[in-house]
Amino acid sequence: MSLKETVVMMTRYRAWANARTYEVVLGAPEDEVTKARKTHFRSIAYTLNHVYVIDDIFRAHLTGTQHGYTGRNTGHCPPVAELWQKQKALDAWYVTYAEGLSEAALGEMITFDFVDGGQGIMTRAEMLLHLATHTQYHRGFVGDMLNQIPIKPIATDLPVYLREMREN
Template sequence: MITAAHCELMAQYNEWMNSRLYAVCASLPDEELRKDRGAFFQSIYGTLNHIAYGDLAFLSRFTGDPNVIPEPKADLFGSFERLKSERAGLDQRILAWSASLTPAWLAEPLTYTSKIDGKTRTVAKWVLVTHMFNHETHHRGQVTTLLSQMGLDMGSTDIPFMPRFG
């Protein structure tokens, strides 16, 4: 099982990477962000939107906020500027939430119905938290690949390169 300290580290990593990723993306015009580049969620914008969807879905399951999970393919915020702003707020929520986790909470089972496949599952919360952070990292990797193909370098994406590790 993962620890609460691990969750806090992952939330810090998540916020650090998102701030850097969104800074690079903010240098691009909207048509470049929304251009279909053959990625699973077509565009950079679509992929960033999907990451936010996943975070909202898991936070809904973990905290009850939002009280309704958005639809998987919905454009959640309508513009990159709003997505960027909401992402920063979402990262702050994840940081605060991760600081509140306990071993007992992480060990509890959670029953939920996926909006992706409609199946109901019961899974230990620590497994779902692991997946939430893995989901973010996986799809950010897709965005960094798209940016790299455009000649834009994010720099290191490694946890030991976070400022806290000097």
């Protein structure tokens, strides 16, 4: 599998897993989704908002634009239904973006500023793969918080995605 094929697969996988996660979260009682919990980002909603913010920041890095964020989350969290619409659109953007990149473009180094200070440098491929692992990491926190309600999360593992894609 080439680097491009891997990046495209992981970007599609991330969109699929996000959809499965939001399917469960949107079916949960709103007060449980926004309830303060002993977790880094306070709640299910704010954890998902953090994922969106980071995705949006990296879109700006990839496109050479300003993102306007001053932190890795925002002071106000939009309603989860609205957040899902924004995340879904951003996921679609990332899939299209990844599909359109050449192998050479995937290797291009991009220098950027972290919102909490300092500079970073990553290739386009590293950024896209980072987003896949970053989102999976936080979906794990969301799954734990769903279990506290208790609502069983839907599996979002890569092997489940691959099985479903091969069956279709």
